[in-house]
Amino acid sequence: MLLTSIPSFIGNGGEQPDCAGGRKAQEASDSAASDIPSEYLELYKKNGEKIGVQWTILAAVGKRETDHGRSDLPGVKSGTNYAGAAGPMQFLISTWGGKARIPMSSSVSGYASDGDGDGIADVYNPADAILGAAKMLKRNGAPENVRRALFVYNRAWWYVDQVEEIARRYAKSGDVETPPEADDSCDDPLVEAAPSEVVGEILAFALAQRGKPYLWGGTGPDAFDCSGIIYAAYQAAGLRIPRTTFQQWPFGVKVAQGDEQPGDLVFFNAGPGTSPDNPGHVGMVVSKGKMIEARCRLCGPIKVTGYEGRGNIVGFTRPLQNPDVVDQLKKLRSL
Known part of the structure; x- marks a missing residue:
């Protein structure tokens, strides 16, 4: 879960393959295809490419936090858990923007995002939550410094290790790819x-x-x-x-x-x-x-x-x- 406060300035970026620093998205392993619901897999890949972070890391966060929204623990589908986190990607409501559901027509701070274009940033909506998580990872160092980005997401190195291990299983290459050094x-x-x-x-x-x-x-x-x-x-x-x-x-x-x-x-x-x-x-x-x-x-x-x-x-x-x-x-x- 998210255990940090964040500024209102959110990064943005792309991940298109080109010589100026982009790269192709990793292929999904058989483990990823069998474990990740198809809707979620599409959202991880789409938002990873849109924002410019590894989709495997994004998916691994979703797995570690709520088993891709399948968990029935408090805070996943409604309300919050003991720490105040909510939704499939487990945002603290304060880091989402102060409320679980925020009209995008209002002033939005934090990582509140509208991933499905319905005008509402809904922390319980996978399309919105996964886009917000991608922005947070990007803002804090991904794709280059994945470990730092994950540590900000949940300030524990054991958590970082677990997410990276899941991401390796989800990648067909068996590795968490990072951008190459400047060529x-x-x-x-x-x-x-x-x-x-x-x-x-x-x-x-x-x-x-x-x-x-x-x-x-x-x-x-x-x-x-x-x-x-x-x-x-x-x-x-x-x-x-x-x-x-x-x-x-x-x-x-x-x-x-x-x-x-x-x-x-x-x-x-x-x-x-x-x-x-x-x-x-x-x-x-x-x-x-x-x-x-x-x-x-x-x-x-x-x-x-x-x-x-x-x-x-x-x-x-x-x-x-x-x-x-x-x-x-x-x-x-x-x-």
Whole structure:
């Protein structure tokens, strides 16, 4: 069961196979097919792919908590158990959002989710609960640091060991797969497709930072925050741009969504003190629909993620068209 309080900011992400950091979902073992109800198996796979966590881990949590909703113990189908946990994935009501059933039209905090599109985040509904659990695992380190994510889910290492063992049984490979280390050869097509040589230099630096941790105020070389990696990437190409997200937003020339190119910046209304006119989070476009970002301390290492479908996008900018950067480029070409 969940034994921790959580913030209202929830991560999102994808798990599509591509060279920019995605991977194919693991095949289900015969044990998984026979043990997991078909409805649940479909939900584990669907939400694991949607959010970007291992479906086998998600399913193993469901097995360990309530035997995929089949348990008749208190709190599984109604009410709460002795600790205040509810539903097939055993959320504390406080971590779900304060109530067991929450209209999505209201202000929603925690992991309350609407997985079946009926407008209600229902902790007892498998579609809603499994989506919420996937978000929590993602928020706390999965797919890279699965053990940390599971420890946050239920703060006991024996629990982590048990869930991992179940996940191994559910995977046809018999293993819990984690994303591979950054493969430099995967960067080549992105860099070669850059619209200019200078953008290629910017991308090459940024992509080389994958796997490094997030650090608020960090500008490298060992850790970065969201605007710090962008500042350092442009600096690596010999260009000076503002350091912080709040400064970077008005600096670049605005670009319409759909016209963005690699090297452009994508801004989000996320973080303290931000608003639709004052975004607090930024990523760098590396290809259509993909960006590299240093998201937050608990969101895992710097990685390539998807920005399409992230509902809090404020807009896109192109720093290379700022007059000051244009002058810098002219000087670089004259050297």
